[in-house]
Amino acid sequence: QSVLTQPPSVSGAPGQTVTISCTASSYYIGADYGINWYQHFPGSAPKLLIYGNSNRPSAVPDRFSGSKSGTSASLAITGLQADDEADYYCQAFDTRLSGLVVFGGGTKLTVL
Protein backbone atom coordinates (compact mmCIF):
# COMPACT_ATOMS: atom_id res chain seq x y z
CA GLN A 1 0.00 0.00 0.00
CA SER A 2 1.45 3.31 -1.13
CA VAL A 3 1.92 6.19 1.30
CA LEU A 4 0.48 8.37 -1.47
CA THR A 5 -2.96 7.27 -2.65
CA GLN A 6 -4.26 8.08 -6.13
CA PRO A 7 -7.41 6.93 -7.92
CA PRO A 8 -6.55 4.15 -10.39
CA SER A 9 -8.30 5.91 -13.24
CA VAL A 10 -10.05 9.09 -14.30
CA SER A 11 -11.63 10.07 -17.59
CA GLY A 12 -12.96 13.10 -19.38
CA ALA A 13 -14.06 14.32 -22.77
CA PRO A 14 -11.95 16.65 -24.91
CA GLY A 15 -12.17 20.21 -23.65
CA GLN A 16 -13.27 19.21 -20.16
CA THR A 17 -11.37 19.59 -16.91
CA VAL A 18 -10.22 16.58 -14.90
CA THR A 19 -8.67 16.48 -11.46
CA ILE A 20 -6.41 13.76 -10.06
CA SER A 21 -6.08 13.53 -6.30
CA CYS A 22 -3.10 12.40 -4.24
CA THR A 23 -3.63 11.81 -0.54
CA ALA A 24 -0.70 11.35 1.83
CA SER A 25 -0.92 8.84 4.67
CA SER A 26 0.88 11.23 6.98
CA TYR A 27 1.21 14.96 7.41
CA TYR A 28 4.96 14.62 7.06
CA ILE A 29 4.83 13.24 3.52
CA GLY A 30 5.38 16.19 1.22
CA ALA A 31 5.34 18.67 4.10
CA ASP A 32 8.89 19.90 3.60
CA TYR A 33 9.20 20.17 -0.18
CA GLY A 34 5.71 19.57 -1.49
CA ILE A 35 4.24 17.15 -3.99
CA ASN A 36 5.59 16.62 -7.48
CA TRP A 37 3.63 15.30 -10.48
CA TYR A 38 4.86 13.33 -13.50
CA GLN A 39 3.26 12.41 -16.81
CA HIS A 40 4.23 9.03 -18.21
CA PHE A 41 3.48 7.63 -21.62
CA PRO A 42 4.26 3.87 -21.57
CA GLY A 43 7.52 3.14 -23.30
CA SER A 44 8.95 6.61 -22.78
CA ALA A 45 10.62 8.63 -20.04
CA PRO A 46 8.38 10.13 -17.33
CA LYS A 47 8.13 13.90 -17.58
CA LEU A 48 8.03 16.38 -14.71
CA LEU A 49 4.75 18.33 -14.80
CA ILE A 50 4.46 20.08 -11.44
CA TYR A 51 6.93 20.52 -8.58
CA GLY A 52 6.59 21.86 -5.07
CA ASN A 53 2.79 21.42 -5.14
CA SER A 54 2.03 24.10 -7.72
CA ASN A 55 5.11 25.14 -9.71
CA ARG A 56 5.25 24.40 -13.40
CA PRO A 57 8.45 23.97 -15.46
CA SER A 58 8.56 26.52 -18.26
CA ALA A 59 7.92 23.97 -21.01
CA VAL A 60 4.72 22.62 -19.42
CA PRO A 61 1.48 24.20 -20.72
CA ASP A 62 -0.56 26.20 -18.23
CA ARG A 63 -3.44 23.76 -18.77
CA PHE A 64 -1.70 21.74 -16.07
CA SER A 65 -1.86 23.04 -12.50
CA GLY A 66 -1.29 21.69 -9.03
CA SER A 67 -2.46 22.49 -5.55
CA LYS A 68 -2.21 21.11 -2.02
CA SER A 69 -4.25 21.44 1.13
CA GLY A 70 -3.31 19.57 4.26
CA THR A 71 -2.43 16.03 3.29
CA SER A 72 -4.19 16.15 -0.09
CA ALA A 73 -2.72 17.34 -3.36
CA SER A 74 -4.41 17.66 -6.74
CA LEU A 75 -3.41 17.87 -10.36
CA ALA A 76 -5.89 19.65 -12.63
CA ILE A 77 -5.87 19.44 -16.40
CA THR A 78 -8.06 21.92 -18.21
CA GLY A 79 -9.01 21.91 -21.89
CA LEU A 80 -8.43 18.17 -22.06
CA GLN A 81 -6.74 16.94 -25.25
CA ALA A 82 -6.44 13.47 -26.73
CA ASP A 83 -2.69 13.44 -26.25
CA ASP A 84 -3.09 14.03 -22.51
CA GLU A 85 -4.06 10.37 -22.26
CA ALA A 86 -1.27 8.94 -20.10
CA ASP A 87 -0.41 7.75 -16.61
CA TYR A 88 0.07 10.41 -13.95
CA TYR A 89 2.07 9.93 -10.76
CA CYS A 90 2.43 12.05 -7.65
CA GLN A 91 5.68 11.86 -5.71
CA ALA A 92 7.13 13.23 -2.49
CA PHE A 93 10.26 13.19 -0.40
CA ASP A 94 9.84 11.76 3.10
CA THR A 95 12.59 13.50 5.02
CA ARG A 96 11.85 11.83 8.35
CA LEU A 97 13.88 8.72 7.67
CA SER A 98 17.06 9.20 5.63
CA GLY A 99 15.17 10.93 2.85
CA LEU A 100 12.99 8.35 1.13
CA VAL A 101 11.39 8.97 -2.25
CA VAL A 102 7.75 7.85 -2.44
CA PHE A 103 5.40 7.55 -5.41
CA GLY A 104 1.66 7.28 -5.64
CA GLY A 105 0.15 4.26 -7.30
CA GLY A 106 -0.47 6.18 -10.52
CA THR A 107 -3.66 7.28 -12.27
CA LYS A 108 -4.57 6.32 -15.82
CA LEU A 109 -6.21 9.24 -17.61
CA THR A 110 -8.52 8.26 -20.45
CA VAL A 111 -9.72 10.90 -22.88
CA LEU A 112 -13.14 9.79 -24.10
Place this chain on the structure above:
Amino acid sequence: QVSLKESGPVLVKPTETLTLTCTVSGFSLNSPRMGVSWIRQPPGKALEWLAYMFSSGEKSYNVSLKTRLNISKDSSASRVVLTMANVDPVDTGTYFCARIDPEGLLDFWGQGTLVAVSS
Protein backbone atom coordinates in the same frame (compact mmCIF):
# COMPACT_ATOMS: atom_id res chain seq x y z
CA GLN B 1 21.55 19.67 -22.24
CA VAL B 2 20.92 17.21 -19.43
CA SER B 3 20.69 13.60 -20.55
CA LEU B 4 20.65 10.23 -18.81
CA LYS B 5 20.89 6.81 -20.42
CA GLU B 6 20.44 3.44 -18.78
CA SER B 7 22.24 0.31 -19.88
CA GLY B 8 22.35 -3.26 -18.69
CA PRO B 9 21.44 -6.85 -19.55
CA VAL B 10 18.14 -7.66 -21.18
CA LEU B 11 17.89 -11.04 -19.48
CA VAL B 12 19.10 -12.17 -16.07
CA LYS B 13 18.69 -15.55 -14.41
CA PRO B 14 17.06 -15.92 -10.98
CA THR B 15 19.52 -15.64 -8.04
CA GLU B 16 22.04 -13.73 -10.19
CA THR B 17 23.13 -10.15 -9.57
CA LEU B 18 21.78 -7.46 -11.89
CA THR B 19 24.12 -4.59 -12.73
CA LEU B 20 22.70 -1.43 -14.30
CA THR B 21 24.60 1.64 -15.42
CA CYS B 22 23.32 5.20 -15.78
CA THR B 23 25.51 7.39 -17.96
CA VAL B 24 24.87 11.10 -17.55
CA SER B 25 25.74 14.18 -19.57
CA GLY B 26 25.00 17.87 -19.25
CA PHE B 27 25.76 17.88 -15.54
CA SER B 28 28.51 16.60 -13.30
CA LEU B 29 28.19 13.96 -10.63
CA ASN B 30 30.76 16.01 -8.70
CA SER B 31 28.67 19.20 -8.66
CA PRO B 32 27.15 20.17 -5.30
CA ARG B 33 23.55 19.12 -4.73
CA MET B 34 23.51 16.84 -7.75
CA GLY B 35 22.31 13.27 -7.50
CA VAL B 36 21.03 10.31 -9.50
CA SER B 37 18.16 8.07 -8.54
CA TRP B 38 16.97 4.70 -9.82
CA ILE B 39 13.28 3.89 -10.27
CA ARG B 40 11.65 0.79 -11.74
CA GLN B 41 8.29 -0.15 -13.20
CA PRO B 42 7.14 -3.78 -13.29
CA PRO B 43 4.90 -4.58 -16.26
CA GLY B 44 1.46 -3.06 -15.73
CA LYS B 45 2.38 -1.64 -12.34
CA ALA B 46 3.35 1.67 -10.80
CA LEU B 47 6.70 3.39 -10.54
CA GLU B 48 8.77 2.19 -7.58
CA TRP B 49 11.72 4.15 -6.22
CA LEU B 50 14.84 2.07 -5.59
CA ALA B 51 17.78 4.25 -4.50
CA TYR B 52 19.62 7.52 -4.93
CA MET B 53 23.11 8.87 -4.48
CA PHE B 54 24.28 12.49 -4.24
CA SER B 55 27.61 14.03 -5.20
CA SER B 56 28.38 14.24 -1.48
CA GLY B 57 28.28 10.47 -1.28
CA GLU B 58 24.97 10.45 0.60
CA LYS B 59 22.91 7.39 -0.31
CA SER B 60 19.43 6.13 0.45
CA TYR B 61 17.62 2.91 -0.42
CA ASN B 62 14.07 1.62 -0.61
CA VAL B 63 13.58 0.01 2.79
CA SER B 64 12.08 -3.20 1.39
CA LEU B 65 14.97 -3.73 -1.03
CA LYS B 66 17.83 -2.28 0.99
CA THR B 67 19.60 -5.58 1.66
CA ARG B 68 19.82 -6.35 -2.06
CA LEU B 69 20.79 -2.98 -3.51
CA ASN B 70 24.03 -1.07 -3.83
CA ILE B 71 24.49 2.25 -5.59
CA SER B 72 27.85 3.78 -6.48
CA LYS B 73 29.27 6.39 -8.79
CA ASP B 74 32.22 6.68 -11.08
CA SER B 75 32.64 10.43 -11.32
CA SER B 76 35.42 10.39 -13.86
CA ALA B 77 33.19 8.56 -16.32
CA SER B 78 29.89 10.22 -15.32
CA ARG B 79 28.28 6.94 -14.42
CA VAL B 80 26.12 5.70 -11.57
CA VAL B 81 25.87 1.97 -11.09
CA LEU B 82 23.10 0.07 -9.34
CA THR B 83 23.50 -3.57 -8.40
CA MET B 84 20.62 -5.76 -7.27
CA ALA B 85 21.53 -9.10 -5.76
CA ASN B 86 19.61 -12.34 -5.86
CA VAL B 87 17.09 -11.30 -8.51
CA ASP B 88 13.71 -12.97 -8.88
CA PRO B 89 11.14 -12.95 -11.71
CA VAL B 90 9.22 -10.27 -9.78
CA ASP B 91 12.17 -7.95 -10.46
CA THR B 92 11.28 -7.97 -14.15
CA GLY B 93 10.49 -4.51 -15.44
CA THR B 94 11.75 -1.27 -16.89
CA TYR B 95 14.48 0.42 -14.90
CA PHE B 96 14.88 4.20 -15.10
CA CYS B 97 17.53 6.53 -13.81
CA ALA B 98 16.76 10.19 -13.12
CA ARG B 99 18.54 13.26 -11.85
CA ILE B 100 17.46 14.12 -8.30
CA ASP B 101 17.92 17.30 -6.29
CA PRO B 102 18.15 17.64 -2.48
CA GLU B 103 14.39 18.29 -2.30
CA GLY B 104 13.65 14.95 -3.90
CA LEU B 105 12.69 16.35 -7.29
CA LEU B 106 13.33 14.06 -10.26
CA ASP B 107 13.69 16.60 -13.05
CA PHE B 108 15.30 14.64 -15.89
CA TRP B 109 14.77 10.96 -16.69
CA GLY B 110 16.33 8.40 -18.96
CA GLN B 111 14.27 6.37 -21.43
CA GLY B 112 14.58 3.25 -19.31
CA THR B 113 15.96 -0.20 -19.92
CA LEU B 114 13.86 -3.35 -19.89
CA VAL B 115 15.13 -6.23 -17.80
CA ALA B 116 13.61 -9.70 -17.70
CA VAL B 117 14.41 -12.18 -14.95
CA SER B 118 13.88 -15.70 -16.18
CA SER B 119 15.60 -19.04 -16.23
